[in-house]
Amino acid sequence: MASAEDLKPGLYLVATPIGNLEDITLRAIRVLKETDLIACEDTRQTKKLLNHYGIETPMISYHEHNEAARAAELVEQLAHGARIAVVTDAGMPGISDPGFRLLSLAIERGVPVVPIPGPAAFVSALVASGLPMESFSFRGFLSPKSGARRRELEQLRNSSETAIFYEAPHRILATLEDVVATLGPERRVVVGRELTKIHEEFLRGTAAEVLDTVKNRGEIKGEMVLLIGPAAEEETQVPVISVRDRVQQLMREEKLDEKAALKKAAKERGISKSAAYRELQRRK
Secondary structure, three states, X not given: OXXXXXXXXXXXXXXXXXXXXXXXXHHHHHHHHHOOEEEEOOHHHHHHHHHHOOOOOOEEEOOXXXXXXXXXXXXXXXXXXXXXXXXOOOEOOOOOOOOHHHHHHHHHOOOOEEEEOOOOHHHHHHHHHOOOOOOEEEEEEOOOOHHHHHHHHHOOOOOOOEEEEEEOHHHHHHHHHHHHHHHOOOXXXXXXXXXXXXXXXXXXXXXXXXXXXXXXXXXXXXXXEEEEOOXXXXXXXXXXXXXXXXXXXXXXXXXXXXXXXXXXXXXXXXOOHHHHHHHHHHHO
């Protein structure tokens, strides 16, 4: 293994802890100490990590708002033999975080790119989820808008793999409502919250059960990973009927008025009547 003196010029993609500061490799610490510069998503956040391990390497900001200009600047330094590490606030650079633009430019210029492996929130969530791991896909963040989000979720209707998303705490309730409405209340889901931290938690169950748990919590905080299990065999054969079609079916077969039919359809899906109403309006 190369010694500290042998650290070669190049771009080092360094994974940093996703919560617990102990989750960092000895190699990552050595690289951060020996590089010429550390490009950080947030210098204040990275400073906490560097202080913890006595690392005094200079830092420079590298985030989504300055990524284009800063990437061009950094790749010039790399082309002239610099050793630069890229870190994000947590996890692996480029995974739903800045890093890809600089990586692409470095490769174009023939600069060596060296991954320094370590924590990734979606991997940690997957292995502890209890959902199938033989086949899975990581899809980043779902759309913040319900209509687009439901179209994305619709693609999982007949999926045979576990799908993994990052989600913001202020959207998790609406997202779970969309999961229930789109994929049905019995789809298996897991929400991983505050991974590796003191209040780490996994909410496991059907979409309706996890939705109910989140509803009863009120405000829910922390970084979150949402995992959606594969469709059960019977789900791939029987499509989930829309709220609009189910309401019409209930009105026709059970002679209910629209209000009563909507209430029953909402109960069947494990969602609120207002959520069912919004879905009904979107389909009209």
